[in-house]
Amino acid sequence: MRTAFTELTGVRHPIVGFNRSPAVVAEVTNAGGFGVLAASAYAPEELDAQLTWIEERVRGRPYGVDLLVPSTFAKGDPHDLIASLRAQIPAAHFAFVDDLLARYGIPPTGTRDVADEFAAGVSPAGVTALLDVAFQHRISLIANALGTPPPDLVARGKAAGVIVAALVGAPKHAARQLAAGVDLLIAQGTEAGGHTGTIATMVLTPEIVDLAGDTPVLAAGGIADGRQMAAALALGAAGVWCGSIWLSSHEDVANAAIKAKFVAASSADTLRSPTRTGKPARQLRSAWHDEWERPGSPAPLPLPLQPLLTGEAWQRIDDAAAAGHEGALALESFFVGQVVGSFRGLRPAAEITRTMAEECAARIASLGRQL
Numbered sequence: 001m002r003t004a005f006t007e008l009t010g011v012r013h014p015i016v017g018f019n020r021s022p023a024v025v026a027e028v029t030n031a032g033g034f035g036v037l038a039a040s041a042y043a044p045e046e047l048d049a050q051l052t053w054i055e056e057r058v059r060g061r062p063y064g065v066d067l068l069v070p071s072t073f074a075k076g077d078p079h080d081l082i083a084s085l086r087a088q089i090p091a092a093h094f095a096f097v098d099d100l101l102a103r104y105g106i107p108p109t110g111t112r113d114v115a116d117e118f119a120a121g122v123s124p125a126g127v128t129a130l131l132d133v134a135f136q137h138r139i140s141l142i143a144n145a146l147g148t149p150p151p152d153l154v155a156r157g158k159a160a161g162v163i164v165a166a167l168v169g170a171p172k173h174a175a176r177q178l179a180a181g182v183d184l185l186i187a188q189g190t191e192a193g194g195h196t197g198t199i200a201t202m203v204l205t206p207e208i209v210d211l212a213g214d215t216p217v218l219a220a221g222g223i224a225d226g227r228q229m230a231a232a233l234a235l236g237a238a239g240v241w242c243g244s245i246w247l248s249s250h251e252d253v254a255n256a257a258i259k260a261k262f263v264a265a266s267s268a269d270t271l272r273s274p275t276r277t278g279k280p281a282r283q284l285r286s287a288w289h290d291e292w293e294r295p296g297s298p299a300p301l302p303l304p305l306q307p308l309l310t311g312e313a314w315q316r317i318d319d320a321a322a323a324g325h326e327g328a329l330a331l332e333s334f335f336v337g338q339v340v341g342s343f344r345g346l347r348p349a350a351e352i353t354r355t356m357a358e359e360c361a362a363r364i365a366s367l368g369r370q371l
Contacts, residue, residue: 001013001014001357001360001361003216003233003238003239004216004238005034005184005216005218005238005239006238006239008163008183008184008216008238009034009062009140009141009163010062011029011032011033011034011061011062012032012033012357013031013032013033013353013354013356013357014218014233014238014239014240015028015032015033015034015229015239015240015242015353015356015357016028016033016034016035016036016064016186016218016239016240016241016242017029017033017034017035017036017242017246017349017353018036018038018066018241018242018243018246019035019036019037019038019243019246019247019252020037020038020041020253021246021251021252021253022037022050022053022054023251023253023349024246024249024251024252024349025037025054025063026053026054026057026058026063027249027251027348027349027350027353028246028349028350028353029054029058029061029062029063030057030058030061030350031349031350031351031353031354032353032354032357033353033357034062034063034064034140034141035054035058035063035064036063036064036065036066036141036143036241037050037051037054037063037064037065037066038066039065039066039067039130039134040066040067040068040130042130044129044130044132044133047065047130047133047134048133048136048137051065051133051134051137051139052137055137055138060138062140062141063139063140063141064139064140064141064142064143064163064165065134065139065141065142065143066142066143066144066145067127067130067131067134067142067143067144067145068127068144068145068146069127069144069145069146069147069149069150069153076088078125081125082308085304085305085308086308088305089301089305089308089309090298092298093298093301093309094309096297096298097309097310097313100288100291100313101313101316101317103327104287104327104328104330104331105325105326105327106313106316106317106320106325106327106328106331107316107320107325108316109312109315109316109319109320131153131156135156135160135162139162140162140163141162141163141164141165141184142157142162142163142164142165143164143165143166143167143184143186144164144165144166144167145167145194145195146195146279148166148173148176148177148180149164149166149177149180149182151180154180154181154182157183158181163183163184164181164182164183164184165182165183165184165185165186165218166180166182166184166185166186167186167188167220167241168185168186168187168188168208169188169189169190169196169197169198169199169204170197170199170204171207171208171211174187174208174211174212175211178211178212178213178215182215183215183216184215184216184217184218185208185212185215185216185217185218186217186218186219186220186241187201187204187205187207187208187209187217187218187219187220187237188201188204188220188221188241189201189202189203189204189205189219189220189221189222190221190272190282191221191222191282191337191338191339192220192221192222192243192244192282192337193243193244193247193270193281193282193283193335193336193337193340194243194281194282194283194335194337195277195279195280195281196221196272196280196281196282196337197280198272200221200222201219201220201221201222201223201232202231202235204221205217205219205232205235205236205237206235206236209235209236209237210236216238216239217236217237217238218232218237218238218239218240218241219232219235219237219239219240219241220240220241220242220243221337222337222338222339223240223241223242223245223339224242224244224245224339224342224356225245225342225355225356225359226355226356226357226358226359226360226361226362226363227359227360227363228240228339229356229357229359229360230359230360230363230364230367233360233364242356243337244336244337244339244340245339245352245356246349246352247259247262247334247336247340247343248262248263248343248345248346248347248352249346249347249348249349249352250346250347250348250349251348251349252349254334255318255321255322256322257321257322257324257328257329257332258284258318258321258332258333258334259346261284261286261329261332261333262284262336262340262343263343263344263345263346265284265336265340265341265343266340266341267338267339267340267341267342268341269284269285269340269341270282270283270284270285270336270337270338270340271283271285271289273289273292273300274300274306275288275289275292275300275306275310276306276307276310276314276333276335277303277306277307278300278301278302278303278304278305278306278307279302279303281335282335282336282337282338283333283334283335283336284333284334284336284340285333286330286331286332286333287330287331288317288331288333289333316328317331317332318332
């Protein structure tokens with residue numbers, strides 16, 4: 001299949017596999033797609049190790065990284081950033097989370113708290129450190145998931161011959177990204193997992209395609225099989241950016257408890273909520289969200305204060321859910337799109353990639369015979 005995206009990247013299938021798991025990234029790339037690693041989940045030294053691991057397995061095939069580069073960030077003391085940010089969290093919010101965990105009987109965890117690392121990674125200095133690591137590797141694409149990429153990111157990408165991509169949820173976002181000089185737009189509809197807007201993919205994609213001119217556009221949100229991929233191409237997209245479907249892969253690092261909840265879920269079991277990151281993000285609905293919606297519950301804090309507030313809580317929930325703890329299983333959740341209702345079981349990421357491409361080709365051929 002040849003599209004503007006395959007011509008730009010040299011891949012066989014216009015399928016991007018976005019995931020936090022290096023194994024998913026490598027498997028998608030090796031199956032003819034384009035793997036993209038969610039890099040903000042890692043500290044700089046960890047990101048360096050993960051990118052090295054990916055490169056050893058893809059052997060020169062193209063892959064990319066995605067960073068959260070917030071357009072706004074809470075102010076803190078640059079000499080003691082995390083402590084100064086934590087000091088801005090009201091005591092009532094800490095008390096609410098502590099009470100929630102106590103009522104569900106969630107035990108302490110023995111794993112390290114990664115919330116501080118995440119907050120540092122999405123700070124201006126942290127983003128620069130992750131970019132420095134990424135550009136030391138053989139990446140072919142770098143994507144910005146929140147807001148317009150800073151000028152130095154675009155300049156570094158163009159100087160290194162790296163495609164600069166950006167996710168957009170509305171035409172006004174696309175206009176700003178195009179003005180900034182990005183090479184690729186991802187039109188992400190509200191069906192998508194994670195941070196997403198309110199416009200549906202079917203509506204958003206042709207709007208962005210019309211606005212983008214010669215700049216290729218990928219469709220994202222609600223795409224988990226070849227039929228949906230064919231629909232995206234029919235809307236004018238040059239390919240698809242998929243995230244949620246890889247959560248049903250063997251290689252994804254999510255624990256077995258949340259994967260079981262995904263397989264049992266329907267497409268109506270997700271919601272957009274700021275209670276995990278401080279920005280509206282689609283995730284699997286659970287008792288966690290019910291608790292935050294009760295009368296008298298505090299309002300979620302902005303990024304990065306909310307993840308600093310809830311990061312340790314989620315580690316405790318994840319660890320306890322993996323061990324079968326009843327209260328943790330009720331609370332357990334993760335970012336996932338509405339396509340979760342189509343999950344029927346776990347499959348290898350490479351199989352998902354190849355099947356999607358084959359189904360898409362068959363659907364397009366079938367439509368051609370109807371003319």
